[in-house]
Amino acid sequence: MLFKRLVTQIFIVAILFTGIMVLNTNEVLAADSNLSWGSRSDAVITLQKSLNNQGYWCGNVDGIFGAKTYAAVVKYQKSAGIPTTGTVGPLTRQALGLTSNSPDSTTVSRGARTLSIVASGYCSCNKCNYPYGGQPSYLGYPLGKGIIAVDPRVIPMGSKLYVEGYGSGIAADQGNAIKGNRIDLCFSSHQEALNWGIKTVKVTIY
Numbered sequence: 001m002l003f004k005r006l007v008t009q010i011f012i013v014a015i016l017f018t019g020i021m022v023l024n025t026n027e028v029l030a031a032d033s034n035l036s037w038g039s040r041s042d043a044v045i046t047l048q049k050s051l052n053n054q055g056y057w058c059g060n061v062d063g064i065f066g067a068k069t070y071a072a073v074v075k076y077q078k079s080a081g082i083p084t085t086g087t088v089g090p091l092t093r094q095a096l097g098l099t100s101n102s103p104d105s106t107t108v109s110r111g112a113r114t115l116s117i118v119a120s121g122y123c124s125c126n127k128c129n130y131p132y133g134g135q136p137s138y139l140g141y142p143l144g145k146g147i148i149a150v151d152p153r154v155i156p157m158g159s160k161l162y163v164e165g166y167g168s169g170i171a172a173d174q175g176n177a178i179k180g181n182r183i184d185l186c187f188s189s190h191q192e193a194l195n196w197g198i199k200t201v202k203v204t205i206y
């Protein structure tokens with residue numbers, strides 16, 4: 001009975017962990033570190049469950065990356081055509097379907113991609129928008145924090161963006177000078193736009 005209860009508890013932990021990974025992709029970066037012989041974590045539990053489910057038996061799901069888990073990983077990597085390192089890195093994780101959608105991942109992206117982009121700042125004033133001062137953005141939103149001008153050939157209009165040092169926004173505007181690898185970040189005041197200046201930042205496009 002005790003064993004059964006333990007198995008149930010581990011199962012619940014694994015389910016919770018999977019749920020967390022799905023719900024909050026930004027918070028699981030720690031779980032994305034490589035797993036290898038000797039690793040002990042909830043991520044190992046998820047790995048073991050996945051391997052067992054796919055017929056690569058790594059023994060009881062105990063969260064400890066030991067000999068059986070190692071053997072199962074190697075066997076899985078061989079059959080999946082992945083270099084047989086015995087270590088679970090991005091390739092193996094992706095093949096197993098354990099990949100989280102982390103925004104800063106460059107090799108593995110499911111939907112989101114990250115670019116290095118030159119970003120300037122503007123506001124709704126006539127100086128920044130001559131001769132369109134006070135008019136709404138290209139997509140009709142009132143200008144303010146979170147409105148970002150883009151080159152639609154690089155970033156599709158309407159995309160949700162996350163800009164390092166600025167925060168979240170939407171690709172909702174365009175500008176004559178915003179061509180290619182450039183964006184313009186809208187601020188609520190001219191002074192804030194001046195304070196931002198111009199810098200190269202990482203931009204995640206969702």
Ligand SMILES: [Zn+2]
Pocket residue numbers: 122123124125126127128129189190193
């Ligand atoms: Zn301005």
